[in-house]
Amino acid sequence: MAIGWYLVVSAIIFCIGAVGVLVRPNPLVILLCLELMLNAANLALVAFSRMWGGSDGQVFALIVMVIAACEVTVGLGLIVAIYRRRLAIDVDELNELRG
Amino acid sequence: MSAVLFFIAAIVAIAGAFGVVMLRNPFYNVLSLVCHLVALAALFLLLRAEFVAAAQVVVYAGAVMVLYVFVVAYVGGADESVTHFTGGADRPGALRVLGPLFGVAVAVELCIALLGTALKGISGKGAPYVLGFGTPKQIGTEFLTTYLFPFEVASLLLLVAAIGAVVLARRRRGLEPDESLDARLRPARPAYTGTMAEVAGLVAHGDGEAGR
Structure with missing residues (x-):
């Protein structure tokens, strides 16, 4: 398959993730949609790495995976902290971070 | 295939x-x-x-x-x-409508740009495959030579994120109602021991804990 088709799939997945971030009010699902967007970027990086025949894109895809893991860890920690305080888990009602 | x-x-x-x-x-x-x-x-x-x-x-x-x-x-x-807001009482309705529209617009635009491009590399099948492309050996060599600094920064970032998550999610005294501590400080009292609530009839006999 031509590289362009991989990029099209990546663009579609990215847009689905962006719509999810805009539409869903649950922070857990918003984190999942962020994962979708990061994975779309990963797919584009790996496709370009195949296009040029160099492995730099794959190295950065792995680094993006590290970043995603960090983001998930901190985000889920925040959600657990919010849940402990018996607040509503809804981004429309959570508009301050003050402890 | x-x-x-x-x-x-x-x-x-x-x-x-x-x-x-x-x-x-x-x-x-x-x-x-x-x-x-x-x-x-x-x-x-x-x-x-x-x-x-x-x-x-x-x-x-x-x-x-x-x-x-x-x-x-x-x-x-x-x-x-987590699921009760599907009705979206106080949620701005414009976001629910405009969000998907925005997504579809961006997707269509990106697809047009990618499929209609005149760039030769994108419409080709990629560089000729050489043996060893994408193997752990090659990736590891890249990580430990060319990209050593991003590699170290990524490991430091993972450490910071792990500690941060532990700090964020730990149990903190005073921030949340701690039921177990409460129950220990106020032992159960037998009925008819003359609390004010019992005298006033606020608490039924026998469940001395309920009124507090």
């Missing part, structure tokens, strides 16, 4: 992505993200990125998703306060 595999993997990946956005139960969201990640790993394999595909399955679909499942189970996905 590779075209058939590509279309199967791409359709599963896009369907998984739709499932993440559309499904209402957070458990199903996580499971469809796992589906999506496995399909994406198949796409990586088609692009001959074997190590990235393996890391995707092991690290992402294995470890990170387990973290998600635990948090969804802890927070209690389906039944409380």
Whole structure:
């Protein structure tokens, strides 16, 4: 398959993730949609790495995976902290971070 | 053959992505993200990125998703306060309508730009395959020579994120109602021991704890 088709799939997945971030009010699902967007970027990086025949894109895809893991860890920690305080888990009602 | 595999993997990946956005139960969201990640790993394999595909399955679909499942189970996905806002009483309606419209517009624009491009590299099948492309050996050599600094920064970032998550999610005294401590400080009192609440008839005899 031509590289362009991989990029099209990546663009579609990215847009689905962006719509999810805009539409869903649950922070857990918003984190999942962020994962979708990061994975779309990963797919584009790996496709370009195949296009040029160099492995730099794959190295950065792995680094993006590290970043995603960090983001998930901190985000889920925040959600657990919010849940402990018996607040509503809804981004429309959570508009301050003050402890 | 590779075209058939590509279309199967791409359709599963896009369907998984739709499932993440559309499904209402957070458990199903996580499971469809796992589906999506496995399909994406198949796409990586088609692009001959074997190590990235393996890391995707092991690290992402294995470890990170387990973290998600635990948090969804802890927070209690389906039944409380996570799904009640589908009606969107105080949610701005414009966002619900304009968000998908924006997404479709960006997707169409990107597809037109990608498919209608005159760039030769994008419409080709990529560079000729050389043996050893995308193997752990090559990736590891890149990481420890050319990209040593990003590698170290990434490991430091992981450490900071792990400590930060522990600090954020730990149990803090005073921030939340601590029922166990409360019960220990106020021992149960037998009935008819003359509390003011019993005299005033606020508390039924026999359940001395209830009125406080």
